[in-house]
Amino acid sequence: MDTPLPAWPYPRLIAHRGGGKLAPENTMAAMRAGAGHGYRMFEYDVKLSKDNALILLHDDDVDRTTDGHGPASGMTYAELAALDAGAWHSPAYAGARIPKLEEVARYTIEQGIASNVEIKPCPGRDSETGTAVALAVRELWRDAAVPPLLSSFSEVALAAAHVAAPQLPRGLLVEQIPMDWRDRLVQHDCIALNVNQKDVTPELVKMVHAAGYRLTAWTVNDPARARQLLDWGVDGIFTDELAAIRPDA
Ligand code: G3P
Numbered sequence: 001m002d003t004p005l006p007a008w009p010y011p012r013l014i015a016h017r018g019g020g021k022l023a024p025e026n027t028m029a030a031m032r033a034g035a036g037h038g039y040r041m042f043e044y045d046v047k048l049s050k051d052n053a054l055i056l057l058h059d060d061d062v063d064r065t066t067d068g069h070g071p072a073s074g075m076t077y078a079e080l081a082a083l084d085a086g087a088w089h090s091p092a093y094a095g096a097r098i099p100k101l102e103e104v105a106r107y108t109i110e111q112g113i114a115s116n117v118e119i120k121p122c123p124g125r126d127s128e129t130g131t132a133v134a135l136a137v138r139e140l141w142r143d144a145a146v147p148p149l150l151s152s153f154s155e156v157a158l159a160a161a162h163v164a165a166p167q168l169p170r171g172l173l174v175e176q177i178p179m180d181w182r183d184r185l186v187q188h189d190c191i192a193l194n195v196n197q198k199d200v201t202p203e204l205v206k207m208v209h210a211a212g213y214r215l216t217a218w219t220v221n222d223p224a225r226a227r228q229l230l231d232w233g234v235d236g237i238f239t240d241e242l243a244a245i246r247p248d249a
Helices: 028-036 078-079 100-111 126-140 155-164 181-187 202-209 221-233
Strands: 014-016 041-048 055-058 114-120 150-151 168-174 192-196 214-218 236-239
Touching: 028 100, 041 078, 041 100, 041 126, 041 236, 055 126, 055 236, 100 114, 100 126, 114 126, 114 155, 126 150, 126 155, 150 155, 150 192, 155 168, 155 181, 168 181, 168 214, 221 236
Parallel strands: 014 041, 014 236, 041 114, 114 150, 150 168, 168 192, 192 214, 214 236
Antiparallel strands: 041 055
């Protein structure tokens, strides 16, 4: 007999990095774009600054998504917040800033939008970032109806988050599906496996569900593929194409 599936209080369509391609990723402008397109769940990346502020940033360095240079791990929050995190995307977003997690928490909770907080540690800071994110999320969302799903490619970060706030739901992100995916989900007491959408087949969906886990897929930008994955029963898909892939579809 199949193991029952864990509760999943999340919408099936998730705006990647807040606003997909519509606005500079991981900024408040991205969150507003996601909300404006009707998305009710956002994924975003969180790491620690040099002085231990939890901030939104995908890459290890600030070069691609700001007008600054160098690794984020060497910069204080004040230095990061002084960068322009919007002009690289388009002139309309010049002046956008790197937000703190607490700002995004306030906004998403107010708007009734669910979150997938991806723990994205600076190199070498996996454990402390996992702990810091989990403790902050537990506190910031303590009165929220739906807790964020924590996820990470870093199993060290996920393990630390598990210890720090075991009650928060966790998902394991994988670049490639490992043979021992079940053991890893058990080890970190996860509710979901989060895989590259290219690896999803109807058989995989059935197998992950039969084992008692939810399956999510990144990053799906083709509307026909999104429809197919939803029809196969995938529990969540991350997309950049917020205009073409409609959250009410
Ligand atoms: O968290 C899902 C997806 O965003 C994973 O890829 O590179 O955007 O962290 P990445």
